[in-house]
Amino acid sequence: MNQEVLRIGKYEFTSRLIVGTGKYPSLEVMRQAHEASETQMVTVAIRRIHLDDPSGKTLLDYLDRSKYAILPNTAGCFTAKDAVLTAHLAREALQTDLIKLEVIGDTDTLYPDTRETIAAAEILVKDGFTVLPYIVDDPVACKRLEEIGCAAVMPLAAPIGSGLGVCNPYSIRIIKECAKIPVIVDAGVGTASDAAIAMELGVDALLMNTGIAAANDPVLMAHAMRNAVMAGRQAFLAGRMEKRLYANASSPMQDLIGTSRRK
Amino acid sequence: MKATINGEARELETGLTFAELLDQLGVSQSGIAVARNDQVLRRGALGEERIREGDRIEIIRAVAGG
Numbered sequence: 001m002n003q004e005v006l007r008i009g010k011y012e013f014t015s016r017l018i019v020g021t022g023k024y025p026s027l028e029v030m031r032q033a034h035e036a037s038e039t040q041m042v043t044v045a046i047r048r049i050h051l052d053d054p055s056g057k058t059l060l061d062y063l064d065r066s067k068y069a070i071l072p073n074t075a076g077c078f079t080a081k082d083a084v085l086t087a088h089l090a091r092e093a094l095q096t097d098l099i100k101l102e103v104i105g106d107t108d109t110l111y112p113d114t115r116e117t118i119a120a121a122e123i124l125v126k127d128g129f130t131v132l133p134y135i136v137d138d139p140v141a142c143k144r145l146e147e148i149g150c151a152a153v154m155p156l157a158a159p160i161g162s163g164l165g166v167c168n169p170y171s172i173r174i175i176k177e178c179a180k181i182p183v184i185v186d187a188g189v190g191t192a193s194d195a196a197i198a199m200e201l202g203v204d205a206l207l208m209n210t211g212i213a214a215a216n217d218p219v220l221m222a223h224a225m226r227n228a229v230m231a232g233r234q235a236f237l238a239g240r241m242e243k244r245l246y247a248n249a250s251s252p253m254q255d256l257i258g259t260s261r262r263k
Numbered sequence: 264m265k266a267t268i269n270g271e272a273r274e275l276e277t278g279l280t281f282a283e284l285l286d287q288l289g290v291s292q293s294g295i296a297v298a299r300n301d302q303v304l305r306r307g308a309l310g311e312e313r314i315r316e317g318d319r320i321e322i323i324r325a326v327a328g329g
Contacts, residue, residue, distance in 0.1 A: 020329030030327070045328025048269040048321065054290040059327050075328050081301075088303040089323045093296035160329070209329025 004233075006204055008182055009130035009151035011069060011098070015040040016199070017229045018071065018184065020209025024218055027062040033212055033222035034068065041069040043100055043207065045076070046090045071132065073100040078113070080120035087124050099124060100154070100186075100207075101133040110160040114141045118148065125149040134186050137171040139178055146181050153179060154207060157198055158188025161210040165194035169201055176202045191221075192228035199232025200240070266318045275314055282310040285322070295324045 006013045019039040024030035034042060042063060063070065072090035077083040080103060087099045103120055105113030117133050118141070124131045130151045135141050137155040145153050155175055158164035165188065166172060176183045182204035189195050189211045198206055206229055215221035264277045268284075275284065281297055281304060297304045298321040304312055314320070 021327040022329045024327070027327075043329055044325040046323050047326045049290060049295065049324050051269060051271060051288060054288055058294060059325055060294045070325070072325060073328055085298060085301055085303070085321075086323075089296040089298055089321065090325075091296075092303050092306065093294055093323060094325060207329075213329075 006182060008132065009098075011130065013040045013069075013205075015226075016205040016233055017195075017226060018043065018205060018207040019212060019222070020207070021045075021059060021063070022209050023213040027059065029218055030213070031062045033218045034063075035222075036219045037212065037222035037226050039068065039226075041071050041098075043071045043073050043209070044094075045073055046086050046093070047076075069098060070094050070096055071098050071100050072096065073102050073134075074120075075100075075102045075104070077103050078105070078116070079103065080116045080123065083116070083120040084123050084127075087120075087129060088127070091129070097128060097130050099129045099131055101131050101150075112136055112156075114138070117141075118144055121145055121150055122148050132184065137168050137175065139171065139174045142175045142183070143178060146179060150181065152182040152184050152204070154184045154186035156187040157185045157194070160187040161214075162188050163190025163194075163211060163214075164188050165190055166198050166201070169197070172198070172201050172203060176204075189225075192224040195225050195228035196232035196235070199229055200236050202236050205229075264314070264316050266314055266316070266320055268320045269322060279314050280310055281308075281312050281314065281320075284314060284320075285309065288322075290322065295322060297322050 003014050015038050017039050018041045019037050020043045074083040074086040083103045103113050103116040105111055112135050121131050121133050132152045133145050134154045142153040157166040184205040185198045185203050186207040189208045212218050212222045264275050266275050299318050
């Protein structure tokens, strides 16, 4: 099979799985999980350094930047203003224009604040960022973000860290059918079947963190997710058979041996 | 001279540059970024820009996240 290319702004990827760096039992396990996932882009968060302990081995020591593009996020921001400042700090610290825009509206659901997300996206696109916004599974919100000039839209499958899988496949399908930019399902994927189901809807890629990091064996789950994303993508491209209510025999029903039949 | 660094009030020498502040804090310049009063400073400017009385300074780095 030809290697398909995923284009996000000016960036190109052959992997369709973006992986987080949070919640792993150790940074070494994270490094191995990244390898097993065959991801080409990993997310990081941006936080204040601790003034009392500024040194020590950092996350970046465990990320091989020749293998992985770094996708900094604005997680933890509740306003467009904070998200824009965080994005600018991330660009300076990591020397990348990629930004996962995340403006949270509520601490229990971690649902994005659509108004603030759109406001921040407008500013960041003008400031030259490659903006990948985390957003509700709302086709209209996704359309607005595309019109603004975002490089992709990242609707949630389910709340962050919930592992519930794709809760609203119909919305995700509509978003994908309407979008001219890549659609990346972000958040809520709990296991390999969730990943395959999301990819079978036709979306371009998945972003996940907890689904891998919180597995009993994150490295093995990373490998499973890699396989599921590939399988789901291939099944989507292959085009599934139509569902039917009754059976349809795979073997011929003519020239049968014997004479007794059930009606 | 008073300034706030990552939300903490600090007493600093007058005329200190941002690069000197990072040295004093033991922070390497790689992988970090600095903002003064919500304006991000270019890495090349850290050695020239001086901290002013009342500045709100943010020093950040990448941490694990999703």
